[in-house]
Amino acid sequence: MLDNIILGMLMKSEMSGYGLKKIIEHDIGAFYSASFGSIYPALERLKRQNYVKLTEIKNGARVKKIYSITQSGRAVFMSYLAEPIKMGGERNEHILKIYFLDFLPEKQRSLVLLEFIQKTKMYLGALEQVEKMLDTAQMGNDGNYCEFSTLYYGIEASRLTIRYCEHIRDRKPLKKLLERGPF
Amino acid sequence: MLDNIILGMLMKSEMSGYGLKKIIEHDIGAFYSASFGSIYPALERLKRQNYVKLTEIKNGARVKKIYSITQSGRAVFMSYLAEPIKMGGERNEHILKIYFLDFLPEKQRSLVLLEFIQKTKMYLGALEQVEKMLDTAQMGNDGNYCEFSTLYYGIEASRLTIRYCEHIRDRKPLKKLLERGPF
DNA sequence: GGACACATGTAAATGGTTACATGATTTT
DNA sequence: AAAATCATGTAACCATTTACATGTGTCC
Structure with missing residues (x-):
């Protein structure tokens, strides 16, 4: 699930892991939440699968890691989106x-x-x-x-x-x- | 979470693991679901902690395992119930x-x-x-x-x-x- | 006798969280 | 100069699903 959410967010705009955490919290915090401990490994996983690519931006002593979605990442996300919404994915x-x-x-x-x-x-x-x-x-x-x-x-x-x-x-x-x- | 749900269901009536699965599905299936692979180990865990006790009922070749809640199990469940409902426990x-x-x-x-x-x-x-x-x-x-x-x-x-x-x-x-x- | 519900369990994999560790940059 | 926020990551742990394995009782 998290993988798809990350891909979806990267469809809007490229982002860092930290930025992903914030947008997930703000935009869909009412229905979903994710911790850094799941986001960073997920990004690594998606990178290995070539669904996202990493651009390191150096400014001063700091290196910002910006992830963007690849063409195959887009394809994977779009096929998830087109699937029927499955029932039973609720927890209240x-x-x-x-x-x-x-x-x-x-x-x-x-x-x-x-x-x-x-x-x-x-x-x-x-x-x-x-x-x-x-x-x-x-x-x-x-x-x-x-x-x-x-x-x-x-x-x-x-x-x-x-x-x-x-x-x-x-x-x-x-x-x-x-x-x-x-x- | 599952532990508390099992204790809550056993507050109503003693039950087998299989029975628990069915009542969870029927009664709260809209908000929660649990598989056998989580229910049976949970019962074992609760038994070790002395929150439930097991009665084996033999009839013929078959042994039915009926679990009932103990006094300390009741206490644990009641203190969970009295806690404030925490926000953010949703997933849609x-x-x-x-x-x-x-x-x-x-x-x-x-x-x-x-x-x-x-x-x-x-x-x-x-x-x-x-x-x-x-x-x-x-x-x-x-x-x-x-x-x-x-x-x-x-x-x-x-x-x-x-x-x-x-x-x-x-x-x-x-x-x-x-x-x-x-x- | 075949299908289906009853019934219990385990092992591996999945999908996270929590806590820790570290450090840079910005704001007060 | 302290505090807050930005920023990345790991290791240990936790809860749970999926798939497998096995067998009994009941209904048609």
């Missing part, structure tokens, strides 16, 4: 814990839920800030519509999580979770 | 691929999206069937409200995914994704 540890929350006494349960609701609201706020900025910058109209759309998915997914957690904290009838307006 | 490979979908030509892109929408609709249909059954069985009213609630979360999350994918397949303005009715 939040909901997993909620599944077991019946075992916790009422007081502790609502405490855990409330704390999580607060954290999710903070996170949602940050996403909405990013959206506001990118919206005034007129992003997401042309060649980065899909990329930009994942931010909107993140916002909606966070809102769902908050609505869901508040609903079960208040122990409202579960059926009502499915009832939304006319849209 | 679906949305990850959509992030890169700008690189795919229009035709292939809508093909990939359509195929995924179809699969998600099938999956949603299955969840709704389960909901209908459990609803008539009057589940989720007492000691399994939270457990049952995750099914409703799964339904809502699937609906969001479908709405999101259809929205971007049709390239509707992203802002409109955030607009819902008065609820």
Whole structure:
């Protein structure tokens, strides 16, 4: 998976390992994360397979290692992209814990839920800030519509999580979770 | 993680490794999955740590290995449950691929999206069937409200995914994704 | 008697994380 | 001159999947 993400990011622009870490964190941090300990070996692996190539830029005592994608790297990435999206590639540890929350006494349960609701609201706020900025910058109209759309998915997914957690904290009838307006 | 899930499932009822696999698949398969190759060694590990105990039930040529949770296992699980839910424990490979979908030509892109929408609709249909059954069985009213609630979360999350994918397949303005009715 | 679900396990490979080690450059 | 950030890397560890190996019980 990481290999494909690195190739995808290098499709946008050449980058260092450090730069990859940052863009992965910022752009897709809500759905994925990677550590330096996986990124650097992955770049080495991709280089050996000739999917990326390395350009060393010396300025002063420092050597910057910039990786760019090769033609065969592009081909590999494009064939990954064209594959059907496979189901079952999800892991949601939040909901997993909620599944077991019946075992916790009422007081502790609502405490855990409330704390999580607060954290999710903070996170949602940050996403909405990013959206506001990118919206005034007129992003997401042309060649980065899909990329930009994942931010909107993140916002909606966070809102769902908050609505869901508040609903079960208040122990409202579960059926009502499915009832939304006319849209 | 798997260790805690196994302990949680054994809180409900004693079970075999095979039974654990099935209940994990059925109950939390939407958020988590585990293979036999992880379950059996996990049970062995938990037994060594004295968090579960093994009862061998012989009937005929066959020996059934039933695991049950011990007092210290209960304590470990309860302290996991009472911990705050940590953010960043998510992995959504679906949305990850959509992030890169700008690189795919229009035709292939809508093909990939359509195929995924179809699969998600099938999956949603299955969840709704389960909901209908459990609803008539009057589940989720007492000691399994939270457990049952995750099914409703799964339904809502699937609906969001479908709405999101259809929205971007049709390239509707992203802002409109955030607009819902008065609820 | 064949297919399928039940049932348990192991070995190798995969795909990471965490912690450590090191040092340059920029900002305060 | 200290702190933060930029920058690269390795080794040990961890969790887990995949593939293999083996056999039993049940249903048609």
